[in-house]
Amino acid sequence: LREIALKTADLIKRSGKTLALTGAGISTESGIPDYRSKGTGLWEKYDPMSKASLSALISDPVEFYNFNLPRWIKYANAEPNTAHRVLAKMEEKNFIRGVITQNIDGLHIKAGSRNVWEVHGHLRTCRCMGCNHKYDFSEAVRQFEDGIVPPKCKTCGGILRPDVVLFEDPMSSDYYRALEALEGCELLIVVGSSLQVYPVADMPYLARQMVIINKEPTTFDSRAAVTAHCKAGEFFEELASILKI
Numbered sequence: 001l002r003e004i005a006l007k008t009a010d011l012i013k014r015s016g017k018t019l020a021l022t023g024a025g026i027s028t029e030s031g032i033p034d035y036r037s038k039g040t041g042l043w044e045k046y047d048p049m050s051k052a053s054l055s056a057l058i059s060d061p062v063e064f065y066n067f068n069l070p071r072w073i074k075y076a077n078a079e080p081n082t083a084h085r086v087l088a089k090m091e092e093k094n095f096i097r098g099v100i101t102q103n104i105d106g107l108h109i110k111a112g113s114r115n116v117w118e119v120h121g122h123l124r125t126c127r128c129m130g131c132n133h134k135y136d137f138s139e140a141v142r143q144f145e146d147g148i149v150p151p152k153c154k155t156c157g158g159i160l161r162p163d164v165v166l167f168e169d170p171m172s173s174d175y176y177r178a179l180e181a182l183e184g185c186e187l188l189i190v191v192g193s194s195l196q197v198y199p200v201a202d203m204p205y206l207a208r209q210m211v212i213i214n215k216e217p218t219t220f221d222s223r224a225a226v227t228a229h230c231k232a233g234e235f236f237e238e239l240a241s242i243l244k245i
């Protein structure tokens with residue numbers, strides 16, 4: 001592992017522009033299960049299209065909220081782990097420009113990262129599907145906890161939806177800003193993503209070189225300059241000591 005961390009540190013030092021791309025795997029050590037890990041991934045048990053898609057929300061909003069909201073409340077109460085914290089420090093010391101994340105748990109921001117592109121949205125706000133009125137996400141949580149399922153708009157009575165990117169949703173504006181940030185990217189450090197979901201899975205092609213830190217192999221491993229099949233926390237522990245941060 002030290003060997004791989006040393007090679008990564010060397011690639012970072014030679015790179016004129018480095019970004020990180022993270023997925024659900026970076027948050028499992030914060031207690032949030034991922035989607036596709038063998039045996040524990042959420043989509044190993046449930047079909048995402050029937051649980052986390054726009055049509056699921058429209059056809060059965062009660063089931064959509066009963067399935068997703070308890071999980072999302074857990075995300076909001078989770079704490080960043082070593083990997084999140086080291087990435088925030090690496091940005092502070094200018095080793096990376098920032099983090100492109102598929103995660104909606106907000107843990108990179110909580111860890112102190114400043115440039116974070118949340119390409120699948122976030123859990124800070126929600127909006128009315130009828131009149132587009134904006135609410136703090138805590139409004140949906142409060143109504144849910146008061147037994148009002150699905151949460152309703154105070155102005156028009158419409159159903160509230162979270163500002164996450166659901167399956168069948170268009171991609172977020174952060175996704176397009178992340179594509180701009182990837183221009184001239186010389187090194188992309190991919191952490192905790194199976195790189196199976198599009199269009200994010202096409203992003204690695206935009207970087208000149210890639211490092212992949214992922215517990216399980218990905219279809220991009222052969223293209224990576226460096227690959228470590230290990231836990232993100234262990235890897236970033238090593239990298240932090242090598243970078244002296």
Ligand code: NAD
Pocket residue numbers: 048052053104120121164165166167168169170171196197198199200
């Ligand atoms: P999608 O159609 O891109 O993907 C649906 C599923 O099909 C994915 O889980 C993926 O495993 C598979 N898939 C899609 N294209 C593939 C390909 N070319 N090769 C192999 N597998 C492929 O999802 P969508 O309906 O376009 O959703 C748009 C975005 O919303 C996706 O990027 C998805 O990651 C995201 N999303 C976010 C959340 C969330 O909670 N934030 C939940 C679900 C989906």
Ligand code: APR
Pocket residue numbers: 022023024025026028029034035036037041048102103120191192193194195196197213214215216230231232233
């Ligand atoms: N350290 C390193 N890798 C890990 C760890 C860990 N502690 N825990 C899990 N992993 C790896 C798993 O082996 C898996 O390959 O992280 C990867 C997580 O992949 P997914 O579960 O597919 O998560 P992600 O790639 O973020 O999924 C993309 O799918 O449902 C949609 O919108 C949702 O953003 C999500 C998107």
